[in-house]
Each structure stands twice: as structure tokens, then as C-alpha cells.
Amino acid sequence: MTIPALALNDGRSIPQLGFGVFKVDPAETERIVSEALEAGYRHIDTAAVYRNEEGVGRAIAASGIPRDELFVTTKLWNDRRGAAEARGAMGESLEKLGLSHVDLYLIHWPTPANGSPVETWETLGELRAEGLTTSIGVSNFDERFLPEILETGLVPAVDQIELHPQFQQRAATALAAEHRIAIEAWGPLGQGKVDYSAGAIGEIAERLGVTWAQVVIAWHLAAGRIVFPKSNRRERMEENLAAAAVQLSADDIAAIDALDQGAAGRVSADPAEVS
Numbered sequence: 001m002t003i004p005a006l007a008l009n010d011g012r013s014i015p016q017l018g019f020g021v022f023k024v025d026p027a028e029t030e031r032i033v034s035e036a037l038e039a040g041y042r043h044i045d046t047a048a049v050y051r052n053e054e055g056v057g058r059a060i061a062a063s064g065i066p067r068d069e070l071f072v073t074t075k076l077w078n079d080r081r082g083a084a085e086a087r088g089a090m091g092e093s094l095e096k097l098g099l100s101h102v103d104l105y106l107i108h109w110p111t112p113a114n115g116s117p118v119e120t121w122e123t124l125g126e127l128r129a130e131g132l133t134t135s136i137g138v139s140n141f142d143e144r145f146l147p148e149i150l151e152t153g154l155v156p157a158v159d160q161i162e163l164h165p166q167f168q169q170r171a172a173t174a175l176a177a178e179h180r181i182a183i184e185a186w187g188p189l190g191q192g193k194v195d196y197s198a199g200a201i202g203e204i205a206e207r208l209g210v211t212w213a214q215v216v217i218a219w220h221l222a223a224g225r226i227v228f229p230k231s232n233r234r235e236r237m238e239e240n241l242a243a244a245a246v247q248l249s250a251d252d253i254a255a256i257d258a259l260d261q262g263a264a265g266r267v268s269a270d271p272a273e274v275s
């Protein structure tokens with residue numbers, strides 16, 4: 001299975017389809033990530049708060065896959081703000097992952113209640129200059145929070161936001177596009193909280209002889225977004241990876257685009273309320 005690579009605005013490239021480990025039990029992470037690597041995934045998305053960076057690191061070490069063939073993302077948690085905290089947290093993540101650098105380091109949430117993210121963001125720029133992370137970005141910075149980051153002149157390579165057919169984040173994606181910031185869609189399948197097997201997506205899946213999840217993943221890929229659906233089950237890991245080969249027509253894409261419900265389609269937390 002060939003996974004497309006996407007060019008980032010900092011000259012780097014990222015596998016467009018990866019594997020996310022939110023809610024993967026730390027005790028099971030090594031086994032599950034090892035299976036994902038065996039299935040063919042080369043891009044792993046974790047975070048300090050998932051408490052499973054050690055398992056990700058062990059799976060990577062055991063895989064024998066050359067480091068430069070892997071793309072590893074982790075994220076700075078909300079209680080680590082300011083230069084010293086961000087620097088310390090990055091070191092802790094690298095230690096747990098057993099890596100000398102990650103490929104992408106993100107501020108996990110904007111946390112407006114904790115004050116400006118600017119000092120923290122500029123510290124990520126320094127960490128990149130020092131080679132501890134190859135690219136830097138933000139997560140959950142929608143159109144309300146991205147402008148403050150952009151004012152620093154340090155442009156994120158990616159913005160990782162909740163995005164799926166009923167919540168398409170049109171304002172955030174339009175702002176990101178102006179700055180060539182790639183969108184990483186988290187909860188790309190709706191986190192199992194939306195029945196996407198019915199209606200337009202189900203009809204397309206049936207016609208193409210693929211699954212509803214493959215249709216949704218193919219829709220993200222066609223829009224140029226990066227996705228890393230999560231599954232603990234080997235057959236679904238393979239199913240999701242195989243979505244890279246699913247071709248949707250312009251009409252299929254338009255039918256899924258039409259499912260957007262705006263803010264009413266959100267299934268997880270509003271970044272304005274996360275601290």
C-alpha cells in the first residue's frame with residue numbers, strides 16, 4: 001500500500017495517513033503500535049497526555065524500521081506553559097519515546113484561560129532550531145486562536161483540529177490554507193460517536209464495494225488533509241490503510257461536503273473551554 005506524502009510549508013514531508021493512539025491503553029500500546037507498523041503504518045500520532053509514549057517508543061525500537069522512514073508526532077500538554085516548562089516537557093517526551101528528535105511537536109490546546117500561548121510557541125521554534133523536533137505546529141487552534149500564533153511570524157506547519165463530515169471547520173481550514181498550514185483532522189471518523197454508515201456515505205460505500213470508514217478516510221485524503229484514525233483491531237488497521245486506494249468522484253465528495261452541520265456537528269470539546 002502506497003501512502004501519499006504531503007509537502008509541508010517548512011519543506012518537510014509527512015505521510016498523509018497515519019495511526020493515532022489516543023485512548024490506547026499504555027499497557028497495550030507496544031503491541032498495538034507494533035501491529036500498526038507491521039500493517040504498514042509509518043506515521044504515529046501520540047501525546048504526552050496519552051501516557052503511552054513509552055509503548056510507542058518500545059514498538060519503534062523493536063520494529064527495526066530505520067528512523068528516517070518513520071514520522072512521529074507528540075504534543076505538549078496544557079499544564080506545561082512558558083519556555084522552561086515547554087523545554088522540560090519536550091525532553092521528557094523524547095526520553096519516553098527513546099528518540100533524539102520527533103518529526104512534529106504540537107501545542108495540544110490553546111487553553112485561553114491560561115494566558116497567551118506566544119512564549120510557549122516561540123519556544124517550540126527554538127526547539128526546532130536545536131533539532132529536537134523537525135517540524136512544529138499547533139492543535140485545536142481554530143480561527144479564534146490561530147491569529148495570535150500567526151502574529152509571531154512563526155508559521156505552524158500543521159494545525160490538528162477535530163474535523164469529520166458533520167463538522168468541517170470551514171473558517172479554520174480557510175485561514176490555515178491562506179498560510180499553507182496543513183490540516184490534520186482528528187477524530188476523522190467521528191470518534192465512533194456519529195453513525196456515518198447510514199445515508200450518503202453508506203450509499204457511496206455500497207456502490208464502491210468499500211466500507212463507510214474507507215469512504216470517510218478517502219474523503220479526507222482527497223481534500224489534502226492528514227488523518228490518523230485509531231483502531232486497536234488489526235483488521236481495521238488494514239482496512240483504514242487500504243482507504244488510500246479508494247477513489248471518490250467529484251459528486252461523491254460534494255455529497256459528503258454537504259453533510260457539514262457547522263458548530264452543531266462538533267462531537268468533542270470546544271477549545272475555548274479546555275484549560
Ligand code: NAD
Pocket residue numbers: 019020021022023045046108139140160161185186187188189190191192211213214228229230231236239240
Ligand atoms: P477516530 O475518529 O479515529 O475514531 C476512533 C474510533 O473509530 C475507534 O475507537 C473505533 O471504534 C472506530 N473505528 C476505527 N476504525 C474503524 C473502522 N474501520 N470501522 C469502524 N469503526 C472504526 O477518533 P480518534 O481516535 O479520537 O482520532 C484519531 C487520532 O487523532 C487519535 O488517536 C489521536 O492521535 C488524535 N486526536 C487528537 C486530538 C487533539 O486534541 N489533538 C483529540 C483526539 C484525537
